Amino acid sequence: MxxxxxxxxxxxxxxxxxxxxxxxxxxxxxxxxxxxxxxxxxxxxxxxxxxxxxxxxxxxxxxxxxxxxxxxxxxxxxxxxxxxxxxxxxxxxxxxxxxxxxxxxxxxxxxxxxxxxxxxxxxxxxxxxxxxxxxxxxxxxxxxxxxxxxxxxxxxxxxxxxxxxxxxxxxxxxxxxxxxxxxxxxxxxxxxxxxxxxxxxxxxxxxxxxxxxxxxxxxxxxxxxxxxxxxxxxxxxxxxxxxxxxxxxxxxxxxxxxxxxxxxxxxxxxxxxxxPADPRDVARLRRTAKALGIDWPEETTYSELLRTLDSAVPSHAAFLDEATLLFRxxxxxxxxxxxxxxxxxxxxxxxxxxxxxxxxxxxxxxxxxxxxxxxxxxxxxxxxxxxxxxxxxxxxxxxxxxxxxxxxxxxxxxxxxxxxxxxVLERHVGEVFDGVILETDDGERDGVQRGTVAVGSAAVQGRVEGENLPVGERVRVKLVSVDVPERRTLFEVVP
Structure with missing residues (x-):
């Protein structure tokens, strides 16, 4: 793999x-x-x-x-x-x-x-x-x-x-x-x-x-x-x-x-x-492409898309990293x-x-x-x-x-x-980023949804919380906490 x-x-x-x-x-x-x-x-x-x-x-x-x-x-x-x-x-x-x-x-x-x-x-x-x-x-x-x-x-x-x-x-x-x-x-x-x-x-x-x-x-x-x-x-x-x-x-x-x-x-x-790749993983990868500004036409298969990418381009390199999920x-x-x-x-x-x-x-x-x-x-x-x-x-x-x-x-x-x-993120606590919600957990607690967001041209991912996490949609998120020893980052959706 x-x-x-x-x-x-x-x-x-x-x-x-x-x-x-x-x-x-x-x-x-x-x-x-x-x-x-x-x-x-x-x-x-x-x-x-x-x-x-x-x-x-x-x-x-x-x-x-x-x-x-x-x-x-x-x-x-x-x-x-x-x-x-x-x-x-x-x-x-x-x-x-x-x-x-x-x-x-x-x-x-x-x-x-x-x-x-x-x-x-x-x-x-x-x-x-x-x-x-x-x-x-x-x-x-x-x-x-x-x-x-x-x-x-x-x-x-x-x-x-x-x-x-x-x-x-x-x-x-x-x-x-x-x-x-x-x-x-x-x-x-x-x-x-x-x-x-x-x-x-x-x-x-x-x-x-x-x-x-x-x-x-x-x-x-x-x-x-x-x-x-x-x-x-x-x-x-x-x-x-x-x-x-x-x-x-x-x-x-x-x-x-x-x-x-x-x-x-x-x-x-x-x-x-x-x-064959799980359609859910392909859909998640399409959301990553959106987060990175990569055009992925609906009629194009992922194998066709991959052949058009250049790992020398930072956003393409980040996408190729995330494409490993198709090999689950x-x-x-x-x-x-x-x-x-x-x-x-x-x-x-x-x-x-x-x-x-x-x-x-x-x-x-x-x-x-x-x-x-x-x-x-x-x-x-x-x-x-x-x-x-x-x-x-x-x-x-x-x-x-x-x-x-x-x-x-x-x-x-x-x-x-x-x-x-x-x-990499710890010096950015308190800053606001553009991101795309990749997936959400089942259900919610205390009226809050939780999931995963991709931010930045390097497709850095972290946990995210908010009253509404629209999967696949662009959102603004604030980095609220980072804990390197515990390997945790947390964002929250902002208006």
Missing amino acids: PARHLALHVAAPERVAVALERLRAELEIDPGFPPEVTAEAEAAADAPPSPVPELDATDVPFVTIDPSGSHDLDQALHIQPDGEGYLVRYAIASLATFVTPGGALDREVHERGVTVYGPAGAFPLHPPALSAGAASLLPDQDRPAYLWQLRLDRAGQLVRARVEHAMVRSRAQLTYEQVQAAHDDGGALPVGVPEHMPMLLRTVGELRQKIERARGGVSLDIPEQRVEENDHGFTLTHRATLPAEGWNAQISLLTGMAAAEMMLEAGVGVLRTLP GAGYLALGVGERSDAGEQEPNTRHAAIAAHYAHVTAPLRRLVDRYALEVCRAHCAGTEVPAWVLDALPGLPRTMARTTRRANAFERGAVDALEAL
Whole structure:
């Protein structure tokens, strides 16, 4: 599910640190790992890979492309021409090499489910010895990986896909900015990186984007929100996404779709699913567009609108942040885990509505538990071998585990957004803003309605009270109180 990218580009003020610590405690997110888990991870990191992958692909000049400062490097990429088409090689970190099924580490990552990200740091799924060490595809290190070979025709359509265990070696850890600069103006790349990599990434990425549009899929160009400090206090800004980020995302989507088709063919695995957007969420998003001054004609679908927006425009960036609500209802579906109990039961949804295809999570095993299992199903299918028992045993419970842990991560993210928006607003207590009522609570108390209002070009949201809250209408609201540690802001409607 897309998430709001929120970063604190200043030292965390004490009241924000208090808010985040209270939030972490409320959600029972453990900031560290038990000693036995750390010890098991460190022992696995120090041991040679077992078994050693039969395929040696260390001669392929892979590179990783990630945000600056990343250490948990899940994927490494190489693209080359292949006849009239292209060969995309995508190496994915092999956590199955390091995690013993049923061990202390395995039990801990099942409890965590996902890496939880926040504006002041992350709570990783795996201990650093693995997530930022032996399992990460760091440059100039031989690493076991799931090596995907994806053959595309000249139009970018997938012709054939295969995955197998291999040893790989990344030549460089690149940032999106480096790749974009190398593409745009010939900026220098590290020694060993193929000079045509940026152009090939663009070519394949844009072909896949064209295919995405044709099938009715949509990728959210979600910018990073930044909280910065100036002479007047804290402000909320957005960093526009780079084209290279979109090109790179298409490689991950391509791999996830190939994995889903493999698992459907095998009749076993786990899919990422999403129902069509709830009309109520679309209506709420239309109200957000109105608040931001974005024209959204009634006959235009949200996927058509999204393709017209530019994350470099602040109001568009804010809208793209809010568009993540259309991805509510995403879940996981385990395949091959038993028959339906009722012959008349409705067939489960197997598709991802936003991607407009079957899709599976396989490209982020350092940060997401389910990927480790899906990768192993695909490897076994391609090898013509039985899916390991430890995978089959876990599959029935994976959707529940991922639902529980993803809800917790999303709750932390929402709470962090609330805290930082309160920080930005606290110097404006007593001021009056233009806003739009997004939604209201059921009923009223003491003749007062309560709901949610969006204000300003950054679409900052807060609680609002008033005798009449006309949903979807522009209103004038006064900011009456802010409490950063409690992550609360309150507006009231004024004449």
